[in-house]
Amino acid sequence: MPTHLRRADPIRRLLRATLAVAGGIVLALVTVAGSYAYLSASTTVPGGTISAGSANFTISTGSAVALTGLYPGATTYGSYTLTNTGDVPLGLSVTTFTVTPATVFASAVVIDLAMHPAGTTCASAAYSQVSHTGSATTGTLAGPLPSRDRYTPGAATPTRTLCVRATLPANAPDGAKATSGSFAVVIRGVQS
Amino acid sequence: MNKMIKGALAAGTGVVLLLGGAGTLAYWNAETTVNGGTITAGNLTLTNTGSPTWTDQTGATIDIATFRVVPGDTLTLTQAVTFSATGNNLVGTLSLAGGGVSGDLAAFLSAPGVTMTVPATTGVTCSGATCTVTPGAATVSQTVTVKVAIPFPKTSSPTDQNGAMQKTASLANLTIRLEQNH
Numbered sequence: 001m002p003t004h005l006r007r008a009d010p011i012r013r014l015l016r017a018t019l020a021v022a023g024g025i026v027l028a029l030v031t032v033a034g035s036y037a038y039l040s041a042s043t044t045v046p047g048g049t050i051s052a053g054s055a056n057f058t059i060s061t062g063s064a065v066a067l068t069g070l071y072p073g074a075t076t077y078g079s080y081t082l083t084n085t086g087d088v089p090l091g092l093s094v095t096t097f098t099v100t101p102a103t104v105f106a107s108a109v110v111i112d113l114a115m116h117p118a119g120t121t122c123a124s125a126a127y128s129q130v131s132h133t134g135s136a137t138t139g140t141l142a143g144p145l146p147s148r149d150r151y152t153p154g155a156a157t158p159t160r161t162l163c164v165r166a167t168l169p170a171n172a173p174d175g176a177k178a179t180s181g182s183f184a185v186v187i188r189g190v191q192s
Numbered sequence: 193m194n195k196m197i198k199g200a201l202a203a204g205t206g207v208v209l210l211l212g213g214a215g216t217l218a219y220w221n222a223e224t225t226v227n228g229g230t231i232t233a234g235n236l237t238l239t240n241t242g243s244p245t246w247t248d249q250t251g252a253t254i255d256i257a258t259f260r261v262v263p264g265d266t267l268t269l270t271q272a273v274t275f276s277a278t279g280n281n282l283v284g285t286l287s288l289a290g291g292g293v294s295g296d297l298a299a300f301l302s303a304p305g306v307t308m309t310v311p312a313t314t315g316v317t318c319s320g321a322t323c324t325v326t327p328g329a330a331t332v333s334q335t336v337t338v339k340v341a342i343p344f345p346k347t348s349s350p351t352d353q354n355g356a357m358q359k360t361a362s363l364a365n366l367t368i369r370l371e372q373n374h
Contacts, residue, residue, distance in 0.1 A: 039279070040371040041238040045271040045338055047290075047363035048246070052297050052344070053260030054357040087260045153258040190350045191263060 053087025057145055057189050059162065067099075067109060068180040070168040079122045080162040082115065082145055089144040090189030094130050097137040099183045104175035105168075107134045111183055112165045115141045122163035132183075144192040234279025234327075238370050241272040241335055263346040263353045268339055269363065275370050276333035277315075277325045283373045286310070286323040290366040291340045297361035300353055302343040306366070309337045325370065338366060 065078030084090060092115065099106040112127035130139040141162075149155040166183075168176065246256045249266040261267060277284055291306040310318050315332040317324045325332055340363060347353055 036374060038372040038374050039234060039236045039282070039284070040369065041236040041275070042367055042369040042371075043238045043240050043273060045240065045244060045269070045273070045290075045366040045368065047340075047365045048256045048269065049295075050256065050261055050267060050293075050297060050301075050342065050361045050363065051259070052300075052356045052359050053262045055262075055354075088262045150260055150262075151252060151254065153255065191346075 053150070054085075055088050055090060055189065055191050056086040057082060057084045057090055057092075059083075059187070062161070065111075065164045065166050065183075067105075067166055067182060070105075070109065070166065070180075071177070072168055072172045073170040075165060075167045077122045078164040078166075079120075080164065081118070082160045082162050084145045084147045084158055084189075087147055087150055088191040089147045091144045091192035092141040092187050092189050094132075094137055094141065094185055095188045096186035097130075097132045097183070098185075099132070099181050101181060103179050103181065104173050105179035106181045108168060108172040108176045109133070109181065110167045110169060112167075113141065113185070114163045114165075115143065115145070116161050116163055118159045118161055120161045120163060122161065122165070125163045127163070127165050141187070145189060234277075234282050236275075236277050236279075236282075236284060236370050236372065238273065238275045238368060241274045244269055244271040246270075261344050263344055263356075266341055266343040268341045271338045271366075272335050273338055273368050274333070274335045275325075275368075276331055277327045277370065278331040279327055279372075280329055282325075282327055284325040284370050285373055286316075286325055286336075286368070286370050288321060288338060288366060288368050290364050292364045293342060293361050294364070295359070295361035297356055297359040300344065300356035300359070301361060302345055304363070305339075305341040307339045307341075308368070309339070310334060311336075324373075336368075338368060340366065 060081045060083070062079040062081055063077075065076060067076075070076065082092075094113065097111075099109060099111070110131065110133045112132075113130040114125060114127045115129065116122075116125050128139075129141050130137065132138075145160055146158045148157050246254050246259070247268050247270065248254055248259075249264075254267070256267070259267075275286060286308075288306065288308045291304055293301060293304055308321070310316060310323050311334060313332065313334045315325060315327050315330070316334060317326075342363065344356075
């Protein structure tokens, strides 16, 4: 080997060793600086699913009111069952009341509505809630229509009796005779 | 004997002696024992105490799986959590995260109120939603109460909330964390 190369060889070895050490120091510093250990603890509180209820009720016919065969001074009765199938008590109001066809009879007949406890005998019940005659409807249904017990799964759905009384007044005009009609009522329930 | 030879022999002998002496050296030394000891690490623990409970605005306990929420209700989830911290130089932070509400019903609900109530405790300082725990020489242990209140408000119009009927919302899990500051 030439002399100038033999003298340079130890220097290269020393340089390589120095670079290796420096590299090792850098590597050690980078590695140590990136890792920490801290104390920690955690726990989880489980959430859950929240379900909304509803507002709803139904009307079923017990004994229908027939606006036929009425004469001045006569009264006929009918009963219907109101069932709250939702989760909130409902205040009930009559929003629409129509008697058809629009005849002298329709204008003269007086139709009263009253909500009473389930099983009430409508022929002997009180009628001081809603009254319709001609084109005017006055009063409100006594309420609310109660809902089931939300705290008791499977609780029974409450019902009420809607009593209907139709009367042809004694002073009904002569044009009301020999006619008949039908009526339709829209009842609205609002969470009370 | 020739003087030179004697001198050489003496020198050689001395060298031999020196060479022999290089194999046996004497140094002063002394020693003592430093007693060791036991090193004990600090600790952080956090556990739920009992089961979570759901109540409504009247305070009545409800079964969230069967209860049907309606406008005007406020449902509250409550969970007790016990923590302890040990460490002479430990400084930790107790925090609460999570409890968001999602799902079709979420739009009709008010934002949930998430709270963590910590009784007055030596070594615990609370500010806002987090608490700093510094046990010092003693172990700090306390039971905190985590609550999430979810209101389902009534509105002025009776039909505004009709779209919420029979919809559902999910309350996400909450995470309580006690972590050494760093």
